[in-house]
Amino acid sequence: MDIDERIKSLNECENCVDVQIKKFSPLKELINFEEYGGDYMRCQCGRRPLDVVMSHILKIMIENEIVGEKATLRRNSPVPLSDFYYSSFNPQFIQKNTLILLHEDFTPEVASILVKEVPEVKCVLKGSPRNVVGQLDKDSSINHFEILEGDDTQVNVMRTLLDEKVILVKNQSKHHIEVAMTTEEKLLRLHNYLNNNGVKKGVAIDGMCGLGALGIYLLKYGFEKVIFNDINPEMIEALKSNLEINGIEKGFEIHNSAFEDLEFEHVDLCVIDAFPGVDIDDITKKAEEIADNVVII
Numbered sequence: 317m318d319i320d321e322r323i324k325s326l327n328e329c330e331n332c333v334d335v336q337i338k339k340f341s342p343l344k345e346l347i348n349f350e351e352y353g354g355d356y357m358r359c360q361c362g363r364r365p366l367d368v369v370m371s372h373i374l375k376i377m378i379e380n381e382i383v384g385e386k387a388t389l390r391r392n393s394p395v396p397l398s399d400f401y402y403s404s405f406n407p408q409f410i411q412k413n414t415l416i417l418l419h420e421d422f423t424p425e426v427a428s429i430l431v432k433e434v435p436e437v438k439c440v441l442k443g444s445p446r447n448v449v450g451q452l453d454k455d456s457s458i459n460h461f462e463i464l465e466g467d468d469t470q471v472n473v474m475r476t477l478l479d480e481k482v483i484l485v486k487n488q489s490k491h492h493i494e495v496a497m498t499t500e501e502k503l504l505r506l507h508n509y510l511n512n513n514g515v516k517k518g519v520a521i522d523g524m525c526g527l528g529a530l531g532i533y534l535l536k537y538g539f540e541k542v543i544f545n546d547i548n549p550e551m552i553e554a555l556k557s558n559l560e561i562n563g564i565e566k567g568f569e570i571h572n573s574a575f576e577d578l579e580f581e582h583v584d585l586c587v588i589d590a591f592p593g594v595d596i597d598d599i600t601k602k603a604e605e606i607a608d609n610v611v612i613i
């Protein structure tokens with residue numbers, strides 16, 4: 317994949333015309349359902365305005381009784397996720413085959429209609445954005461969103477204060493929807509901590525590494541060694557491919573365990589990025605015992 321090409325393709329062309337559709341009024345009162353086909357309002361560059369694409373999707377959901385006759389864009393739209401993010405840039409003009417949709421009432425029938433009739437839709441997931449997806453702790457099982465149609469691969473490209481970008485590839489069905497800090501913000505916070513505290517670039521632990529963003533960053537920052545750990549075996553698989561994608565071949569160790577169960581030697585730095593809502597008192601205590609510096613992201 318050519319990252320620079322993908323970044324460039326997020327921008328509209330000079331002929332793209334934006335359309336804003338009211339978010340709080342019933343969609344049926346706002347648009348003519350008959351007009352809405354796969355090419356309605358498509359620019360010659362191939363993109364359509366986000367509101368037009370979301371209206372097309374909601375129209376199909378209304379027609380198939382997934383949502384009521386009075387459905388509005390604000391209350392009833394599925395969560396639209398892009399298959400490619402650059403920083404926190406959210407494109408207003410959508411290309412074909414790039415949207416990953418999430419809604420708790422999707423059915424297999426409607427998923428296949430959406431993929432067939434709305435060219436922008438790449439993948440349809442069933443689930444609620446409030447669901448815990450992934451593995452919370454060692455006593456819990458691994459939860460996924462259900463893939464009804466398509467390919468849930470999503471690429472995130474993050475800018476950093478180093479000369480390099482960090483690239484994370486994930487399967488969206490295996491991850492909760494981030495509402496708090498973006499990963500790019502987490503990397504900035506980590507960078508500032510390292511610079512302001514003169515942390516030795518020796519050995520670091522990324523204790524709940526997930527896809528590996530923080531540990532990958534530490535290696536790019538110049539740490540001699542990073543010990544990655546995550547309880548979820550699916551994250552370990554994703555971590556391995558993300559190390560490769562970011563061109564990292566050495567200087568790391570990988571563990572698949574609960575952080576509290578691991579035996580570590582004393583290290584220079586321990587970073588912890590826990591699931592939202594997880595009680596991290598014990599984890600923090602352990603981190604402070606084994607590391608000169610502890611960063612809770």
Ligand SMILES: [Zn+2]
Binds near residue numbers: 329331332359360363
């Ligand atoms: Zn255009």
